[in-house]
Amino acid sequence: MIILYNLVLLVMRAGYNIAALFHNKARAFVTGRKDVFTKLGDYFRQNHAKVVWVHCASLGEFEQGRPLIESIKKEYPQTKILLTFFSPSGYEVRKNYDQADFIGYLPWDSAANAERFISIVKPTLAVFVKYEFWHHYAKALKQHQIPLLSVSSIFREEQMFFKPYGGFYRGILKNFSYFFVQNETSLHLLKSIGIDACAVAGDTRFDRVYAIVKQGGEIPVARQFKSDQKTFVVGSCWPEDFEVLTPLINENRIKFIIAPHEITETFMAAMESSLQVKSVRFSQAAGKPLEDYQVLIIDNIGMLSRLYRYGEFAFIGGAYGKGLHNILEAACYGVPIFFGNKDYEKYQEAVDLINRGGAFEVRDYTDLKAKYEMLNSPETFLLACEVTRLYVEENLGATEKIMHYCRTLLA
CATH class of the missing domain: 3.40.50.2000 (Glycogen Phosphorylase B;)
Incomplete structure (x- = not known):
């Protein structure tokens, strides 16, 4: 299954490279990942402060991660916040967000990229928002004994994690340290596959919107x-x-x-x-x-x-x-x-x-x-x-x- 997973990502990557020739959003997706490791290295190699890495797919997930980022920054102002996005629609809108110390694209999920990323950043804590479940990053974080949280996550019975043939995907989830899910259904689904490090926290967007x-x-x-x-x-x-x-x-x-x-x-x-x-x-x-x-x-x-x-x-x-x-x-x-x-x-x-x-x-x-x-x-x-x-x-x-x-x- 890992071979198929890696193959799918390679096909996706090739597809984006081709699409970048014709579409602005795909072009931003590709060019935004160029030199990402150089930029990370320039910023983090001399860093001695604790780093919290928050990863969001796009803008909607950012709004769910934002209350947590701002709470961490308020209580621990010396902590560095690394904010990554998968999609240009999140990065382009929030690339100047002042509560994060470094904002960039997530490099493609591969064993080499994950190892390189973590060795440069050395996060104290990683937080993936909602639907972000990347095999190589989750595995590398666990191997380095770095806590990985899933926040505002939501699960449904039809997802691959809960299918008889979903063992590979269940393995991704088991690399997470803790899940803060949105509802009881998600909690029960996780427990049904042997994941007990989970709790219902709700959706952080309520806190953000209520404050606004x-x-x-x-x-x-x-x-x-x-x-x-x-x-x-x-x-x-x-x-x-x-x-x-x-x-x-x-x-x-x-x-x-x-x-x-x-x-x-x-x-x-x-x-x-x-x-x-x-x-x-x-x-x-x-x-x-x-x-x-x-x-x-x-x-x-x-x-x-x-x-x-x-x-x-x-x-x-x-x-x-x-x-x-x-x-x-x-x-x-x-x-x-x-x-x-x-x-x-x-x-x-x-x-x-x-x-x-x-x-x-x-x-x-x-x-x-x-x-x-x-x-x-x-x-x-x-x-x-x-x-x-x-x-x-x-x-x-x-x-x-x-x-x-x-x-x-x-x-």
């Missing part, structure tokens, strides 16, 4: 626009989402704050032409009687997490297309959440909130209207709000659970 929400300030334009009227906040809106929302906007007197996922003139102009009610863009709102407008279009980035505070309801985009966007920011404000019904099942929080009655997947406008009208009942609305608020509160604290373990290694 609590630190967020007022947005005067949004406050004036809302006034004392019921408001629907639409986050990361795609054209497919807006198509479902448009009749609801045109047929109701409720106000809408809409933040497009991609802020393009084409999309914003299309929204405005579809609306039969008064709308205004955020950049043009100054001096206008905002109480008279029904739709506020957000034509900037960076304020979405603070906008949800102005809503009684939230609609999160993406599920009709490439995948549901972050619903936790809205959930932190304890409001009922709507989203499309096509691509949300892989997001545990979406499934959990649907099952509890705090979130609602909608097929089309008719479905959205029916579920929205159901929530117009005060009792149903307040129950959905309470469910969402409690769900977030129940899931806080994952970072501290992991830190409790890390302190024994970093003190």
Whole structure:
């Protein structure tokens, strides 16, 4: 099986090298790994401080690792943080992240690369986030007696680890020192294959998002626009989402704050032409009687997490297309959440909130209207709000659970 594993990685590597000739993302993937060992050596060869290596596949996993990185840096400021990414979509966005001392790409998983990487960095602790399970790196860390944690990990029965023929993949997991998983199902699955060094910690994203929400300030334009009227906040809106929302906007007197996922003139102009009610863009709102407008279009980035505070309801985009966007920011404000019904099942929080009655997947406008009208009942609305608020509160604290373990290694 190891031969097949190595062969697959070689084929992947060749595929990326070919794709790099035609695609910018593949080119970044390939060029970003050039001279990585030289750069690591220049930084770490003279280092005498403890090193915590945190590896994330991409940007989403980084957001799960970030609370732990920042907690370690706060408690152990002399400790060096090495942050690696597999994908350019994580590295390019976070290559200047100021809480990490060195940020780079993970070299391809091979026995030689793993040995070379660890001999240069000499980490005190390694942390792989969520789905990162690399055979050679995990094996080399164990051989060097360096603790390796898996955090915010989540397992499903259909994964190779739990198949009769999955012995090689189970072997990868057994090189880890401890697993901090997101749910009880993952815990039971690990125990079913003889892995007892595991505990349910939850998803560290809850801690991160909750902190952002609590630190967020007022947005005067949004406050004036809302006034004392019921408001629907639409986050990361795609054209497919807006198509479902448009009749609801045109047929109701409720106000809408809409933040497009991609802020393009084409999309914003299309929204405005579809609306039969008064709308205004955020950049043009100054001096206008905002109480008279029904739709506020957000034509900037960076304020979405603070906008949800102005809503009684939230609609999160993406599920009709490439995948549901972050619903936790809205959930932190304890409001009922709507989203499309096509691509949300892989997001545990979406499934959990649907099952509890705090979130609602909608097929089309008719479905959205029916579920929205159901929530117009005060009792149903307040129950959905309470469910969402409690769900977030129940899931806080994952970072501290992991830190409790890390302190024994970093003190």
